[in-house]
Amino acid sequence: MFFNLNGKRALVTGAASGIGLAVARRFEAAGANVIYTDLPDAAPDGVTEDAYRQLDVTDQVALQRLAAEIEGSKLDILVSNAGIALEEGVLAQSDVEAVRKIVEVNLIGGMLVMKHLAPQVRDGGSIICTASAAAALAMPEFGAYAASKSGVTGLVRVGAVELGARGVRVNAVCPGTIETPMTDASSNEGKFTKQVCALNRIGRTSDLVGLYHFLASDESAYLTGQSLYVDGGLSAGYPQHMIDAVMS
Ligand SMILES: NC(=O)c1ccc[n+]([C@@H]2O[C@H](COP(=O)([O-])OP(=O)(O)OC[C@H]3O[C@@H](n4cnc5c(N)ncnc54)[C@H](O)[C@@H]3O)[C@@H](O)[C@H]2O)c1
Helix, strand or coil, X not given: CCCCCCCCEEEECCCCCHHHHHHHHHHHHCCCEEEEEECCCCCCCCCCHHHEEECCCCCHHHXXXXXXXXXXXXXXXXXXXCCCCCCCCCHHHCCXXXXXXXXXXXXXXXXXXXXXXXXXXXXXXXXXXXXXXXXXXXXXXXXXXHHHHHHHHHHXXXXXXXXXXXXXXXXXXXXXXXXXXXXXXXXXXXXXXXXXXXXXXXXXXXXCHHHHHHHHCHHHCCCCCCEEEECCCCCCCCCHHHHHHHHC
């Protein structure tokens, strides 16, 4: 089987919902033994309590505890995916509490996952971080979110050069607008994406899991430090129908 994950051990943060849950399930389907982690006390539907650990990625004590538990058996695959989006307002009127919270979870949380769990990834393993198309594409009222996800792409490059000597690869997936509990198709963002991206539709988690699977597998053994956009062409440019609409 290509992209075989048989016998590999994976850990996914933010795995109770949306992209993280879909990625964790895909890894299991490909043969991996997956540790699901997220904020709720109980495992999500269909996941055994054995396979689940409660984890807030901003909580260093909890991360240290989890690292100690993993020590010895190590991870082959680490997915740093937990993240939030909150209403921020335009920069001139930004809600500073929301800004701090977004940066705390998306960027500092991502750094803490690297600090405590990257050492638990065995030599030759793969780390995948969920960034966002917002790292490259500006949208009004997404200042902290865009900055936090740009930060994640920087973190990935630094991780790649620091961990490359151990053969550990670090890459980011940058999703466009994906239908999950965070973003629904009928929201303004959903409707807007449908209009402006080349493929004319909002994305689904099933559009993303193949890339995470590839990055987790040994088939991507020479790929590191990259941020890969899965956004239906959102960051590629303007489709003809948008140009026609603006010019008419
Ligand atoms: N849905 C989109 O359109 C989209 C687009 C680009 C990037 N992303 C990113 O994808 C990732 C997953 O988002 P999603 O769309 O699946 O949303 P989601 O809300 O379905 O899932 C996010 C998960 O992260 C968890 N989480 C939040 N704060 C946490 C914390 N402090 N510690 C641990 N877990 C925490 C939540 O409990 C939730 O289960 C996020 O990083 C998000 O920023 C999403």
